[in-house]
Structure formats: structure tokens, C-alpha cells
Amino acid sequence: MRRFGPMFRKEFIQMRRDRLTLGIMVGIPIIQLLLFGFAIQTDVRHIPTVVLDESRTPSSRDIVAAFQNTGNFRIVSHVDGRDALDAWIARGDAQAGIVIPQDFPRDLARGTTATIQVIVDASDPLSSQAALAAAAGVAQVRNLAILSAAAHRGALPLETRVRPRYNPGLRSPNYIVPGLVGVILTITLVLVTAMAIVRERERGTLEQLIVTPITKTELMLGKIAPYVGVGLVQMTTVLLLGRFVFDVPLTGNVALLYGVAFVFIVASLALGLFVSTLVRTQQQAMQASFFFVLPNILLSGFMFPRQAMPVFFQWIGALLPLTHFLKVLRGILLKGVGVAELWQEMLILLLFATVLIALSVRRFRKTLD
Amino acid sequence: MTDSAVTVETRHLTRRFGPIVAVRDLNLTIAPGEVFGLLGPNGSGKTTTIRMLCGLLEPSEGTAIVAGVDVRESPDLIKERIGYMSQRFGLYEDLTVAENMDFFAGIYGLEGPSRRGRIAEVVSFLGLNRRLNQLAGTLSGGWKQRLGLACALMHRPPVLFLDEPTAGVDPAARRGFWSTIATLAAQGTTVIVTTHYMDEAGRCHRVGLMSQGHLIALGTPDEVAQQVGGKSLEDAFIILQERDEQEQDA
Ligand SMILES: Nc1ncnc2c1ncn2[C@@H]1O[C@H](COP(=O)(O)OP(=O)(O)OP(=O)(O)O)[C@@H](O)[C@H]1O
Numbered sequence: 001m002r003r004f005g006p007m008f009r010k011e012f013i014q015m016r017r018d019r020l021t022l023g024i025m026v027g028i029p030i031i032q033l034l035l036f037g038f039a040i041q042t043d044v045r046h047i048p049t050v051v052l053d054e055s056r057t058p059s060s061r062d063i064v065a066a067f068q069n070t071g072n073f074r075i076v077s078h079v080d081g082r083d084a085l086d087a088w089i090a091r092g093d094a095q096a097g098i099v100i101p102q103d104f105p106r107d108l109a110r111g112t113t114a115t116i117q118v119i120v121d122a123s124d125p126l127s128s129q130a131a132l133a134a135a136a137g138v139a140q141v142r143n144l145a146i147l148s149a150a151a152h153r154g155a156l157p158l159e160t161r162v163r164p165r166y167n168p169g170l171r172s173p174n175y176i177v178p179g180l181v182g183v184i185l186t187i188t189l190v191l192v193t194a195m196a197i198v199r200e201r202e203r204g205t206l207e208q209l210i211v212t213p214i215t216k217t218e219l220m221l222g223k224i225a226p227y228v229g230v231g232l233v234q235m236t237t238v239l240l241l242g243r244f245v246f247d248v249p250l251t252g253n254v255a256l257l258y259g260v261a262f263v264f265i266v267a268s269l270a271l272g273l274f275v276s277t278l279v280r281t282q283q284q285a286m287q288a289s290f291f292f293v294l295p296n297i298l299l300s301g302f303m304f305p306r307q308a309m310p311v312f313f314q315w316i317g318a319l320l321p322l323t324h325f326l327k328v329l330r331g332i333l334l335k336g337v338g339v340a341e342l343w344q345e346m347l348i349l350l351l352f353a354t355v356l357i358a359l360s361v362r363r364f365r366k367t368l369d
Numbered sequence: 370m371t372d373s374a375v376t377v378e379t380r381h382l383t384r385r386f387g388p389i390v391a392v393r394d395l396n397l398t399i400a401p402g403e404v405f406g407l408l409g410p411n412g413s414g415k416t417t418t419i420r421m422l423c424g425l426l427e428p429s430e431g432t433a434i435v436a437g438v439d440v441r442e443s444p445d446l447i448k449e450r451i452g453y454m455s456q457r458f459g460l461y462e463d464l465t466v467a468e469n470m471d472f473f474a475g476i477y478g479l480e481g482p483s484r485r486g487r488i489a490e491v492v493s494f495l496g497l498n499r500r501l502n503q504l505a506g507t508l509s510g511g512w513k514q515r516l517g518l519a520c521a522l523m524h525r526p527p528v529l530f531l532d533e534p535t536a537g538v539d540p541a542a543r544r545g546f547w548s549t550i551a552t553l554a555a556q557g558t559t560v561i562v563t564t565h566y567m568d569e570a571g572r573c574h575r576v577g578l579m580s581q582g583h584l585i586a587l588g589t590p591d592e593v594a595q596q597v598g599g600k601s602l603e604d605a606f607i608i609l610q611e612r613d614e615q616e617q618d619a
Pocket residue numbers: 386389390391409410411412413414415416417418456
């Protein structure tokens with residue numbers, strides 16, 4: 001391994017001089033974080049809503065106010081007919097409509113079931129689900145109040161008290177930001193190493209390099225080593241921004257997190273190396289890396305819970321280093337848990353790193369064929 | 370098997386790329402300290418031959434012994450005993466002259482004071498002193514070739530392969546480069562060099578003329594010229610090559 005030093009030094013100097021790549025690698029985390037952190041809110045609030053109130057009575061106004069008070073509905077307009085309401089939703093100017101029929105107050109007074117119609121634009125499942133849940137909630141609260149009054153009971157017979165642990169405010173950034181650390185590392189590190197060896201091939205420097213006694217292992221490790229530092233800088237950037245801009249807590253053992261991150265970074269870089277042994281040109285390397293980005297975002301549990309996926313896709317997800325690193329990230333940062341709970345994930349990451357490096361070294365040829 | 374009077378020996382060396390036979394049944398022996406010129410038109414197989422001798426390409430058939438090592442058996446061991454300058458500039462354009470030399474010295478296993486000493490030696494041998502902090506990519510053609518040679522010489526290889534080292538270099542720089550080659554050969558280094566310049570071919574101890582992957586003439590420049598009735602080497606080159614192509618067509 002005595003040629004690792006010179007190889008590392010050379011890669012480091014080249015990396016430092018490649019201002020564009022370096023800028024992108026530091027810039028991407030910042031932009032991504034602001035983008036995801038501000039734009040992605042999985043808790044949907046203030047759905048634009050139109051109201052068709054055919055009864056125009058105090059009790060109907062009261063129920064509309066109840067909808068508005070949930071915070072999920074924002075009344076944008078009152079309309080006079082069903083056609084007008086449908087048109088609002090069809091245009092997309094409203095995503096929900098509340099219809100209160102003429103006999104609503106009468107039914108309510110009589111004690112027969114009074115109906116309210118809530119129409120939801122379900123082409124966007126996330127916000128329509130939130131609307132449906134909120135609408136059901138409004139009805140339930142009202143029902144309970146009416147029934148308990150009728151039964152002359154002062155207190156409710158049953159209440160569930162839900163206590164959200166680890167993220168009491170149910171805030172999206174707490175969930176998104178730790179995940180983003182892993183996603184950003186995966187995307188940038190795989191791409192940058194996938195390009196690294198192919199670039200030498202295209203520039204003609206690989207021929208001069210492999211005609212020396214350098215071993216494949218020295219070459220590969222020397223190539224990725226400087227980027228371990230870049231990965232750690234990226235992670236620190238995201239964590240600090242998350243802490244001070246989005247107020248995401250850093251609950252657990254941060255030193256442990258950095259230890260695991262080191263292994264994950266090596267695994268990601270090794271994956272890039274492996275990609276570089278499969279392709280011939282920088283363009284192919286780029287395409288192969290992008291091909292790899294999507295499953296990482298969709299199947300790793302970064303945005304969508306893996307438990308909800310068919311088993312087949314859960315298995316594919318388990319083959320991605322990111323999936324395991326996300327568990328570690330969220331475990332340490334949000335739950336404050338440690339080695340006792342996360343040793344399996346750590347072991348798997350170590351296995352990924354070792355196997356991927358061994359595979360890349362095996363596949364790499366020190367010849368031009 | 371290692372004959373001390375021979376540093377390079379090829380036996381039926383052949384290389385195919387699919388249907389193309391780039392090098393066909395090449396048999397050569399080259400002595401230590403010899404400057405051997407490999408001549409031939411574009412695509413005649415010079416680069417392919419050199420790459421096989423450096424362990425960069427595996428022969429399809431036959432083999433070669435370079436500095437006592439069989440290229441088929443230990444392509445890695447060969448790499449410690451040879452220097453190679455590829456036809457295309459193969460150094461790092463985003464590193465300075467000094468950084469390139471430092472890198473290759475390190476890769477060839479030189480460390481500490483011996484590394485610094487050797488680099489200083491090569492720098493003064495090739496006159497690179499005033500260029501040390503210049504980025505390799507900004508060097509002119511002649512200086513690039515010098516730097517390439519410097520990096521290939523770091524580990525004092527007994528055999529040096531130079532693939533068109535002077536292509537696109539001005540006449541004065543070419544002359545300088547060739548006197549360096551002569552010095553190295555006088556010190557015992559075997560030099561195998563390809564070129565398209567006939568004046569350079571004349572400075573080789575022996576030349577091998579390749580056409581369509583095989584050797585069509587071999588000997589001192591004078592001997593080769595004699596083969597076609599004592600004309601110039603350039604005439605011999607053209608006549609022999611045309612003859613070979615006619616035979617191929619027939
Ligand atoms: N990697 C390769 N794949 C396919 N064909 C190749 C490859 N390398 C060389 N060839 C073919 O082998 C033949 C010999 O090529 P080679 O580069 O050895 O010629 P050369 O004598 O060095 O030519 P030049 O003077 O142009 O450098 C050519 O027909 C070339 O197209």
C-alpha cells in the first residue's frame with residue numbers, strides 16, 4: 001500500500017483544482033436542503049375550499065366555521081349552485097367543496113341524520129387524504145357533542161390520547177432533513193467517483209497510469225480517499241443548516257453518527273467505482289448514476305414509508321446502502337438511540353463497503369482491452 | 370531463458386481486434402543499449418506492438434520476453450522494469466510539472482530523500498528547472514515530451530518504450546530529444562521508439578519496417594536502404610510498403 005500516498009495526494013490536488021465540481025458538491029447540499037426543507041411539507045394545510053350553503057342559517061354557518069377552524073380548509077369562495085362549485089374544483093382553483101343542503105338545519109333539529117357533502121379533488125392523494133381526515137374529524141366532534149348532550153353526560157365515554165414520540169410537533173423537516181443527508185451523499189458521491197476513472201480513460205492518462213507498478217487496490221483506494229473528506233463536509237453542512245435554519249434536533253451521539261457516516265460514504269464511493277468499471281465513457285457514467293438515483297429516493301424510505309411497499313420492492317430497497325443509513329440517521333438524530341439498537345444496520349453498511357470495493361478491484365483491468 | 374545479450378524478444382507475437390489482425394507473427398530480438406526504431410504507415414501495428422511489450426494488451430498468440438520477464442506470465446512485473454511514453458500525452462494537465470514528477474516518482478516506489486534526489490537528477494538531465502511550477506497542460510509540445518520522458522525515467526528503467534515521442538515537435542526540440550535518447554542508450558538503456566520522421570529513423574541502430582501488422586524489413590538503416598538498391602531510407606520505406614500492399618492484393 002505504499003503507493004496509496006502518492007495516489008491520494010495526486011487526487012487531492014486535482015480535486016482541489018477542479019473548482020466547478022467542488023462548488024457543485026458543496027452547493028448541491030445547500031440548495032437541496034433549502035428546496036426540500038421549505039417546499040416539501042407532508043402535513044397538508046390550508047386546502048383552498050369553496051362552500052355551497054343552500055340553507056344559509058346560523059347552524060350552517062357554524063359548521064362551515066368548524067371546518068375552517070381545523071386549519072386544513074381555507075374558504076376561498078361561496079358559490080350559489082352545484083355547477084359553479086364543480087367548476088371551481090375542475091379549474092383547480094379549489095381542491096375541496098363543502099355542500100350544505102337546504103334541509104340541513106331541519107334534519108338537525110328533528111334528530112334525523114343531517115348530511116353535509118364534502119367533495120375532494122383526489123387527483124392529489126396526499127392533500128385529499130388530509131381533507132378527508134379533517135372532514136371526518138369535524139363530523140365526529142360534532143356528533144359526540146350532540147350525542148353526549150342528548151345523553152345528559154358531561155364527559156366523553158372514551159378518549160384516545162396519542163403521544164407522538166421523537167417528533168412531538170409532527171414536523172416534516174425533522175423527518176426530511178436527516179434523510180436528506182443520506183440522499184445528498186449518495187447522489188453526489190456515486191456520480192463523482194463513477195466519473196473519476198472513466199475521465200482518466202478518456203483523457204488518456206489511465207494508459208500512463210496502468211503502465212506503472214501501482215496495484216489495483218492502491219489505485220482505487222487512492223481515488224476515493226479525498227472524497228471521503230468531501231462527504232463529511234457535505235454532511236456537516238446539511239446538519240448545521242438543518243439545526244439552525246429548520247430547527248431539527250441533533251439528539252443522539254453525533255460522534256457515533258460520523259463513524260457510521262464514514263462507512264456509508266466509503267460504500268457510496270465504492271458503488272461509484274463499481275459503476276465506473278461497467279461503463280466506458282463519462283456520459284455513460286452519468287446516465288448510469290442517474291439511473292441509480294431514482295430507486296434511492298423512492299425505495300429507501302426517504303420519502304415514502306417502506307412498510308407500505310410490496311415485499312418485492314422492500315427487498316430492492318434493502319439492497320441500497322441508503323436504506324440502512326437512513327435508519328441510522330433517524331435513529332441517532334431523532335430518537336437518540338445507539339449501537340445497541342442500530343448494530344445490524346452498521347454491520348450491513350460495513351459489508352456493503354467491503355464487498356463493493358472488492359468487486360470493483362476484481363472487475364478493474366490493468367490493461368487496455 | 371534470459372539471454373543477457375537480449376532485452377526484448379518477441380516470438381510469433383500476434384494481436385487481433387475482432388477480424389483485424391493488428392500485429393501478425395512478429396519475431397524480433399533487441400539487444401541492451403540498442404536504439405531500435407519501429408517504422409511503418411498509420412495503422413501498421415506499431416502502437417499495438419509496444420502496448421503488448423508493456424503488458425498493456427494481451428497477445429492473441431505468441432509471446433514476448435522483456436527485460437527477462439514474459440509478458441504473458443507477469444505483466445505486472447514488467448511494469449517495474451520499463452518506462453513508457455504513450456503516443457497521446459498521458460500526464461495530468463491539471464498538475465504542475467513538479468507535481469507530475471513527484472507523483473510518478475512516488476508511484477514507482479521512490480520515497481523520501483531518494484525521491485527528491487532522483488527528481489533533481491532527472492530535472493537537470495532534461496533541463497526542466499525553469500518549468501517546475503507550470504501546469505503541464507500549458508506546456509508547449511516539446512516541453513510536454515520532455516516531461517513525459519522525465520516521468521518515464523524516474524525508476525531508471527533498463528528498457529524504454531517511446532511511441533511517437535516527437536510527433537508535432539519543432540526540429541530544434543526534436544534534435545535535443547534525440548541527443549537525450551543517444552545519451553540514455555550510451556548508459557545502457559534499451560530504447561524502442563516509433564517515428565514517422567526519416568531523419569530520426571536514421572539515428573536508430575536498427576530499424577524494423579512494419580506494414581499491415583507484419584515486419585517487412587529489418588536491419589540497420591543502411592541495410593534496409595540496400596534492400597532496394599541503395600536508395601534513401603525514405604524511398605526504401607515507400608517502395609517496400611507498396612510492394613507489400615501489392616502482394617497482399619494479389
Ligand atoms: N483497441 C482497438 N480496437 C480495435 N482496433 C484497434 C485497436 N487498437 C488498434 N486497432 C487497430 O489495429 C491496427 C493497428 O493500430 P496501431 O495503433 O497499432 O497502428 P500504428 O502503427 O500505431 O498507427 P499510427 O502510426 O497511426 O499510430 C489499426 O488498424 C487499428 O485500427
